[in-house]
Amino acid sequence: MLDDSLLDDPAALQRADRDHALLALAGAGARIRTALRQVEPGLAQLRPDGRPRAVLVAGHGGALTAAAAALAALAGTGTLVQPVAPLDVTPAPPGDPFSAGLTWQLPGWAGPLDLLVIASAAGTEAGLITLAEQAYARGCAITVIAPEGRPLAQAALQVRALPLSFVSATTEEPAAETAERDLPAEDPAALWAFLTPLLALADRLGVLEQGAADLAATADLLDELAVRYRPDAAAYLNQAKGLAAQLSGTVPLIWSEGPVAAAAAERFAEQLADRAGRPAVTGRLPQVLGAHRGMFTGQLGTGADPEDFFRDRVEEPDPLMLQVLLLRHTPQEPAAVEEVPPEAVPEPAPAGHAVRRAQRLAADHEVRLTEFAGLRPQPLAAFAELVALTDFAAVYLGLAGGAGR
Template sequence: MLDDTLLDDPAALQRADHDHALLALAGAGARVRTALRLADAAGVAALRPDGRPRGVLVAGHGSALAAAEILAALAGTACLVTGLPPADAGPVAREDRRLRATPSFAAGMTWQLPGWAGPIDLLVIASADGDERGLVTLAEQAYARGCSIVVIAPDGSSLAEAARQVRALPLPFVPSALPEREEPTAPEGRESAGYRPAEPDLPAEDPGALWAFLAPLLALTEKTGITQLPPGSLPATADRLDESAVRCRPDAAAYTNPAKSLAARLSGTVPLLWAEGPLAGAVAGRFATQLAERGGRPALAGLLPQALLAHRGMFVGQFGGGADPDDFFRDRIDEPDPLLLQVLLLRHTPGRSLADPDADGGADTDGPYEQPADDDSPRGVAVSRAHRLAAAHEVRLTEYASGRTDPLHALADLVALTDFAAVYLGLAAAGG
């Protein structure tokens, strides 16, 4: 179980944060500004497309695929947007072993274009590493098919070099400006006992990489008409991320820090992340990934109303709130607290203010807020069913919603909250 007193100890959090994940999240706004400036310099501002592509494929792994899901939610029916994950995995190439002491975990993975991809489609290849040979091969395959190609990768990487060979538009990946990962220090009293910290076989991905992919990607899709955001939406998103970083900063007490409160709420639970609509669905998927990546916790994500059917068995299983109701007199002193379900419902409720979440209109909120059930709106029927299901089985359900009218700003609110919460959950568990 998590010792939530660690959440109010900034020094302990800093000691546990060996790869500076909190700083990476705090710098997300700055990376968005830099990425937008470099994307304009790379030629996005000068684009004059003849029309939208038939489909957009976003190839990569990790945060690149999360960016694809977000793009699909923002594009709606304007264009088919599909994430392209690795199709297969093979042995690491000899060249990778010679050039790098520790090859990327994605080394040896391969990607495959779908059979329908062709000259009227756009392929975006995104990588924070830029040296996956499978992505280089994918770029060559797309060039042979006549696809338009955009590459988001670090300057000087193999993928950036391949972009020139296949006449792709190269867009910058803005890396994190953070110091190298710190190795864990020996516990007190064990320095002289030959203590050696375990080497991380699976280093976690930079949590700020999502915005380094999403900013140039959205700058591109705005120019090509795939997305239609309000004027100034992209630059203002950086401000929203800065505001979230201030609210969720490590030295903010848990009772004023929504991310710490959410992390404490998830401790000792099996989270069901339910979402109302595609935008919140993208956030739920991202949160489930980050809980696994950063918090080391499993979570199930799903869209309403499908999630009610897909997850209903969880409410009558061993994790349900009413599990083991008959054995009241069993001695539980020496037993660990049981894991229970916790439902988090993520929503985008445009125009509803924090002070009056049930109002028909109002100013944008300052961030995500906990919102009671609302079964009056057309989309509230599934939400009401979710509340009734949880209440019938004594499972706690909490809503988190953003009332910002701009969907990208609402996304920034919810992603920042859940990203910080996943990191805090992992750090507090590690510090304990």
Template sequence: MLDDTLLDDPAALQRADHDRALLALAGSGARVRTALRLAEAAGVDRLRPDGRPRAVLVAGHGSALTAGEILAVLAGTASLVAPLPPTDVAAVPRVDRATAPPVFTAGLAWQLPGWVGPLDLLVISSADGGERGLIGLAEQAYARGCALVVTAPAGSPLAEAALQVRALPLPYVPSNLPEAETPPGPSAEPDLPAEDPAALWAHLTPLLALAQKLGVTQLPYDALPATADLLDATAVRCRPDAAAYTNPAKSLAARLAGTVPLLWAEGPVAGAAAGRFAAQLADRAGRPALAGPLPQVLTAHRGMFTGQLGAGADPDDFFRDRVDEPDPLHLQVLLLRHVPGGVGGSGGPGDPGEQDGGGPVEVPEDDEGPRGFGASRAHRLAAAHDVRLTEYASTRPDPLHALADLVALTDFAAVYLGLAAVQS
């Protein structure tokens, strides 16, 4: 269940936010600016590439892999961009404290595809810099003659290894918040600590700065500074002391409470945001969610509308005593869209997304504006089964800015949902 009163109590939210996730998200814009400045100081601006690499591989885990997926979306079909996830894990001896287990991610292992060679670029990104598997991956790439870029904290083993294999070292910008408090009660898995919710931007910023220089993306020259401004604007709209009825992230969190979210996306930009939201709901709110692109999800999720989670799943047992039963879970469809031309027949300066600093537009259920066939079919399917559908659309023409709109809103919503959830 959700404690609605907590959402409108900034002091209670602060007490519940043991790892300062809200503060971390509020500082996302500052981290983009810092990462961009440090990437330029590290030499990205001075690169003189001879054309684009044949392929760009982005290795890491968690938000680092998400950054690779976002780069693939922004690059489109003009360049081959492939996220490279870990393929195995090995045991790691305890080296820090005798009583603490080793961090699970330190033992992850990566393997380069067989076709990778001197024409390709490998980008390795890590928030910790202690993964032995990433150090081994850098050595593999060096042996094959790949161009190498490593984003890792200064002084970490991975940053030191980058110098040995002649990689371009780019700094990872950590959060400058104090060390998180230990929450009361049962703690999380000690060898799987929760990820910094704003780490995505620390991974993504140097990656996009590099991609711009190499011609992998066609972003405007000021795309990243403007993204930092958009993240700041979202942090203001979604701040803890903003009332729930004016705070879009709190409103979205309240709608998702007690539901099984189906995160549907129209277009590749919205698809990346939906995948990120599903991961954040699991990590920050402990909630399962299913994400996927239109129109595939219409068939993949069709059976859920007539199953036990559908609104009409129990039509015959009207007189059953439900006093001592918990509220049943129901489906909630969240439709994310990138609509550069505007929604509801509007667009440009008069579009709601360009008012009060911009941000995703919540499209009313009765809006009859132009939609693609997939989005129209999604609305009809939800209406036919009495399943609530909430739609958010970003109207910004630049895909990176649209993605920042959607990701920033849903990141805040996932954190608010986790903070306000009360164990029954």
């Protein structure tokens, strides 16, 4: 059950936030600036001979998966961007983290025309070192994103890879001990520590469809959004807190329109699981309308009103209901974006046929549908808008719902 009073108590939120997730999200803009400073010298020495046929992104964790999805959305159809997920877990010494035994395998078609990006926040995975050696034998171009001085960064030099630094989070206090020491919660701002070098590299190679990635402006935008969604902003003015409260007691269906919104939707579902311990189901319009239709006719889509005044709240617990969240990228002129007050929910752009069908499906079954839009014309800025809102909402939902206590 959600503790609504905690959302309006900044001191209580700080006490509940034992691993400093809110602090990490507030520092996302700073992570981008630091990462840019650290990768620029290495990228300045890069002399690309055309863009690669495919960019393979290898590693593990939700943050890297989201970064690879965002890169694919921003790259468009000109270059294939494909994640390389771990295939198996081999025995690891007792006490080592789960990731120590992960293994990876290149696709059979990968070769000299392709770029392999190996990324790790720890920089200690033996399986990633083996993958780098495998890619070197195949003639792939290789880039390694890892903390300096770690085994993976050192191995990059042996396979003639381009080393780029991973910027780790810095907190004043150590993170709290958890029962799952080998599977701890991810740093919620690690997405930007991975995405910044990925986009800077892709821009240098000519992979991005939209031209230069304006990462410095995105860092400023994330600073602005962190102020808007800060813990001491009242819940009735803080859209992230409002979204967290709205999700309480629901099964979220996170629908998206367009590749940028789809990447943000997958990220939101991952954060709800990791930070709030809540399941969510994602899908893209229009195909999701058929894929999820059965849920509307099942027990979760009965149309019962959780605000029914006459319902016996002692004998009848709050029903678990469907909640549709529709993420969209609806570009607007900069002047129009600036006129939207911080506490306001942006007015969505005119709906296309698929969106109107989604609205009609939800209305027919009395399921609440709420739209959230990235308004900035630049796809990266729109992605940042959606991710900042949903990241803060997932953390607030976890804190107020007692996840991890």
